[in-house]
Amino acid sequence: MTASSVEFEARLREVGAQRYHDKHPFHHLLHDGKCSPDQVRAWVINRFYYQASIPIKDAAFMSRVEDPKLRRAWRSRIEDHDGHGENEGGIERWLRLADAVGVDRGFVASKAGVLPATKFAVDAYVRFVRDKTMLEAVAASLTELFAPKIHAARIEGLLAHYDFADDRSLSYFKNRLKEAPKDVAFGLSWVLEHANTAEKQDAAVAALTFKTDVLWAQLDALYAAYVTPARIPPGAWQPDTFLASRCAKAS
Amino acid sequence: MTASSVEFEARLREVGAQRYHDKHPFHHLLHDGKCSPDQVRAWVINRFYYQASIPIKDAAFMSRVEDPKLRRAWRSRIEDHDGHGENEGGIERWLRLADAVGVDRGFVASKAGVLPATKFAVDAYVRFVRDKTMLEAVAASLTELFAPKIHAARIEGLLAHYDFADDRSLSYFKNRLKEAPKDVAFGLSWVLEHANTAEKQDAAVAALTFKTDVLWAQLDALYAAYVTPARIPPGAWQPDTFLASRCAKAS
Numbered sequence: 191m192t193a194s195s196v197e198f199e200a201r202l203r204e205v206g207a208q209r210y211h212d213k214h215p216f217h218h219l220l221h222d223g224k225c226s227p228d229q230v231r232a233w234v235i236n237r238f239y240y241q242a243s244i245p246i247k248d249a250a251f252m253s254r255v256e257d258p259k260l261r262r263a264w265r266s267r268i269e270d271h272d273g274h275g276e277n278e279g280g281i282e283r284w285l286r287l288a289d290a291v292g293v294d295r296g297f298v299a300s301k302a303g304v305l306p307a308t309k310f311a312v313d314a315y316v317r318f319v320r321d322k323t324m325l326e327a328v329a330a331s332l333t334e335l336f337a338p339k340i341h342a343a344r345i346e347g348l349l350a351h352y353d354f355a356d357d358r359s360l361s362y363f364k365n366r367l368k369e370a371p372k373d374v375a376f377g378l379s380w381v382l383e384h385a386n387t388a389e390k391q392d393a394a395v396a397a398l399t400f401k402t403d404v405l406w407a408q409l410d411a412l413y414a415a416y417v418t419p420a421r422i423p424p425g426a427w428q429p430d431t432f433l434a435s436r437c438a439k440a441s
Numbered sequence: 442m443t444a445s446s447v448e449f450e451a452r453l454r455e456v457g458a459q460r461y462h463d464k465h466p467f468h469h470l471l472h473d474g475k476c477s478p479d480q481v482r483a484w485v486i487n488r489f490y491y492q493a494s495i496p497i498k499d500a501a502f503m504s505r506v507e508d509p510k511l512r513r514a515w516r517s518r519i520e521d522h523d524g525h526g527e528n529e530g531g532i533e534r535w536l537r538l539a540d541a542v543g544v545d546r547g548f549v550a551s552k553a554g555v556l557p558a559t560k561f562a563v564d565a566y567v568r569f570v571r572d573k574t575m576l577e578a579v580a581a582s583l584t585e586l587f588a589p590k591i592h593a594a595r596i597e598g599l600l601a602h603y604d605f606a607d608d609r610s611l612s613y614f615k616n617r618l619k620e621a622p623k624d625v626a627f628g629l630s631w632v633l634e635h636a637n638t639a640e641k642q643d644a645a646v647a648a649l650t651f652k653t654d655v656l657w658a659q660l661d662a663l664y665a666a667y668v669t670p671a672r673i674p675p676g677a678w679q680p681d682t683f684l685a686s687r688c689a690k691a692s
Contacts, residue, residue: 307561307562310558310561311558313568314560314565400557403557404557406674407557407662407674410666411661414661414664414665
């Protein structure tokens with residue numbers, strides 16, 4: 191039976207309450223000031239892969255949209271990440287965070303030390319958006335419903351606990367607090383309007399659940415590789431190697 | 442500079458020496474008899490997703506091959522997994538292993554409790570074979586070069602340490618010992634013949650490296666979720682839930 195909009199929205203929000211990555215132990219460590227400098231760097235390096243893939247994902251979505259109005263509404267997401275006029279964009283702001291935590295921005299931008307599991311998860315999201323129905327693609331983006339709370343907690347936690355944190359280094363998160371609400375208001379109303387059968391509502395909930403898996407798996411990989419017990423897989427970023435190469439550069 | 446066949450084959454084998462998943466701590470636990478029954482079940486459940494995806498991967502490969510001879514040579518891989526005449530096939534043999542370790546074969550076949558990170562890694566492999574050059578697709582299959590050793594070690598370790606292990610439950614691995622050599626002989630000679638420039642040799646090595654990442658990431662996810670400290674992500678198989686549902690069924 192098709193649920194009312196109110197019931198359906200509550201179902202979507204329940205996915206976040208159960209599975210959003212604000213509940214992952216890595217975020218607790220990060221926001222409570224319990225990450226070592228190398229653990230923060232590992233997070234910055236891996237999360238960059240996600241950031242860098244978001245506009246690719248949005249372009250994949252737009253490549254399937256025939257309605258110019260919908261494409262135009264969606265285009266601002268790419269501008270938010272890649273920049274537009276005076277706005278340098280979220281990817282550049284993320285690299286500024288890399289500078290602040292003491293990891294080479296060229297290394298981060300190269301994506302060389304990213305965990306394979308991070309790539310597998312993020313690439314799965316890009317392909318999901320390319321291959322599934324448009325409704326599922328938009329529904330997967332609705333993790334933004336839950337993002338403002340985690341961004342606010344992150345800004346507060348990083349400012350309180352880490353020397354690198356200031357307005358400049360955290361500008362990515364501050365900007366997302368401004369940008370995300372317009373995206374999610376649009377996405378949510380689009381999903382509420384288009385999921386007009388029980389089957390489509392189920393598909394939208396499954397897509398949002400899939401997206402929470404994508405986010406959770408990234409932190410799982412990070413935790414397994416760099417927290418405890420540290421088991422860094424072959425080829426992924428090694429703190430010592432990085433420090434050695436940095437020292438070599440400075441000499 | 443293009444390396445000789447001998448040098449190039451040595452480079453491919455070095456990828457296995459450095460990165461094949463026989464070196465992963467989960468396999469050491471498994472083969473040394475140190476896995477709990479639930480840890481063995483988690484391995485059987487998750488590895489099934491890989492097994493079940495292999496013939497899909499091989500069909501994706503064949504869908505790109507224009508030469509009937511190459512398709513015919515490749516087809517036996519699908520037969521090995523899906524069955525042919527009297528041969529029940531590797532997927533069915535894997536489900537027999539599921540029976541033996543005490544996990545419901547219907548649950549395993551449903552893929553319901555598979556870790557998201559397992560799916561992301563395996564799906565990345567299927568898409569790699571679908572999207573990359575044919576040379577890269579064949580080169581990625583060459584982890585089979587390293588498989589006979591791990592299958593032999595597994596048969597010996599499981600027989601020595603676990604009650605469930607016997608000829609019947611381990612028939613999957615025994616059959617692979619017979620099947621894999623013909624596949625890898627064909628794949629290796631094909632790669633050696635077609636990687637006729639330095640650039641193609643590099644691409645083949647990168648493809649094989651990618652495949653070792655796919656295998657390693659699966660065990661990393663398993664270890665992180667079910668070994669220590671156990672952090673099972675939302676929606677993945679939970680030992681207690683499984684036992685509860687089993688008890689409910691038996692009553």
